[in-house]
Amino acid sequence: MIEQPIPVIRPTLPPLEEFIPYLEKIWDNKWLTNNGCFHQQLEKELADYLGVNYISLFSNGTLALISALKALNIQGEVITTPFSFVATSHALLWNKATPVFVDIEPDYMNMDPDKIEAAITPRVTAIMPVHVYGNPCQMDRIQEIADRYNLKVIYDAAHAFGVKKDGVSILDYGDLSVLSFHATKVYNTIEGGAIVSHSSEMKERIDILKNFGFRGEMRVDEPGINAKLNEVQAAYGLLQLKYVDDYIKRRKEIALLYRQLLKGIDGISVLSDMPEVQHAYPYFPILIDKEKYGIDRDELYGKLKDDNILSRRYFYPLISDFEPYRHLPSAAPESLPVAMEIAKKVLCLPMHVDLKNDEINRVCAVLTKYHRK
Numbered sequence: 001m002i003e004q005p006i007p008v009i010r011p012t013l014p015p016l017e018e019f020i021p022y023l024e025k026i027w028d029n030k031w032l033t034n035n036g037c038f039h040q041q042l043e044k045e046l047a048d049y050l051g052v053n054y055i056s057l058f059s060n061g062t063l064a065l066i067s068a069l070k071a072l073n074i075q076g077e078v079i080t081t082p083f084s085f086v087a088t089s090h091a092l093l094w095n096k097a098t099p100v101f102v103d104i105e106p107d108y109m110n111m112d113p114d115k116i117e118a119a120i121t122p123r124v125t126a127i128m129p130v131h132v133y134g135n136p137c138q139m140d141r142i143q144e145i146a147d148r149y150n151l152k153v154i155y156d157a158a159h160a161f162g163v164k165k166d167g168v169s170i171l172d173y174g175d176l177s178v179l180s181f182h183a184t185k186v187y188n189t190i191e192g193g194a195i196v197s198h199s200s201e202m203k204e205r206i207d208i209l210k211n212f213g214f215r216g217e218m219r220v221d222e223p224g225i226n227a228k229l230n231e232v233q234a235a236y237g238l239l240q241l242k243y244v245d246d247y248i249k250r251r252k253e254i255a256l257l258y259r260q261l262l263k264g265i266d267g268i269s270v271l272s273d274m275p276e277v278q279h280a281y282p283y284f285p286i287l288i289d290k291e292k293y294g295i296d297r298d299e300l301y302g303k304l305k306d307d308n309i310l311s312r313r314y315f316y317p318l319i320s321d322f323e324p325y326r327h328l329p330s331a332a333p334e335s336l337p338v339a340m341e342i343a344k345k346v347l348c349l350p351m352h353v354d355l356k357n358d359e360i361n362r363v364c365a366v367l368t369k370y371h372r373k
């Protein structure tokens with residue numbers, strides 16, 4: 001029997017029949033974009049759901065990142081991580097700021113706070129960490145350094161939808177946090193994103209920036225961009241919000257099952273859960289230790305593919321290895337040893353709500369099969 005391919009990611013869609021009444025309302029209203037009623041409702045409902053005060057919707061996470069930096073007038077150099085999706089650093093270049101890469105810590109693969117101070121120069125104006133795979137950064141330590149050097153903190157929270165630490169949303173930390181609602185995320189609006197801010201003044205500034213810079217009909221003070229989320233996507237987002245707790249519950253079950261099944265395989269390690277964190281499991285990363293496992297990550301990636309199991313090497317190559325960044329002094333591999341090592345070992349296994357227990361068993365059986373006994 002030919003086994004069905006197991007995709008690495010599958011977007012979660014809400015029931016189609018429940019979407020139709022939303023579409024009918026949009027058709028009736030003939031209000032398609034620019035802060036329509038579904039857009040306003042989604043901002044309110046998302047703020048309530050996430051437990052934050054101010055949220056501004058965007059057409060995608062990358063434009064939200066670019067606009068967050070612009071809203072804070074970030075210039076000069078910005079301390080960031082090489083272990084992320086390339087959009088993190090691209091947002092800096094779009095603002096004519098220069099990334100300064102610092103290494104990550106090995107447990108959760110987030111920016112290592114111990115490495116930040118050594119990277120601070122007079123040109124550094126901000127720190128932009130990423131909550132990689134939704135695991136919270138060491139926010140208190142980062143904030144303490146930022147306060148001491150008078151730096152802004154912008155969190156790339158693209159993976160951090162619904163993540164709470166000690167009951168508090170991690171989106172509440174830093175000056176601004178940026179979410180992605182891309183199709184592949186825990187919560188999606190097909191494409192989409194948001195900025196979480198801490199005052200009505202900042203929210204207003206962000207909302208102006210995402211609408212070309214218009215303050216009312218007649219006044220533009222600076223070049224804004226068009227990054228508005230439209231009504232169809234906002235309606236879809238409202239419907240998704242009704243189901244997102246179910247999605248997260250299933251992701252949690254999947255993560256638990258993977259952990260149980262992978263426990264005995266020497267050479268495969270998983271990230272441990274932080275007890276104080278309420279997680280949403282956007283990805284399921286594992287690390288392959290070639291010495292113990294027998295083959296390296298890339299070989300395993302290929303073998304899984306041959307077995308009809310798709311996986312993803314997030315985040316390899318490191319951002320610092322891509323052409324726009326590799327000339328930077330902070331991109332030198334010798335100053336990023338942990339990130340280099342992890343980028344060689346990490347593999348994200350299939351993780352999505354449609355994944356069946358049988359399929360998880362199959363993935364783990366194949367991982368066992370290739371282990372050198």
Ligand code: T4K
Nearest residue numbers: 009010011060061062084085087088156158180181182183
């Ligand atoms: N910061 C961080 C830390 C991020 O991870 C991201 C995005 C951003 C910022 C920027 O946010 P956005 O501007 O995207 O809102 C994907 C996503 O495009 C990207 O959103 C995500 N992070 C990144 C980690 O992954 P690709 O090119 O690897 O994904 P793609 O399109 O190949 O999709 C992955 C798999 O999902 C495919 O193999 C098949 C499946 N898939 C995908 C789509 C789009 C489907 O089954 N259906 C679909 O509609 O970048």
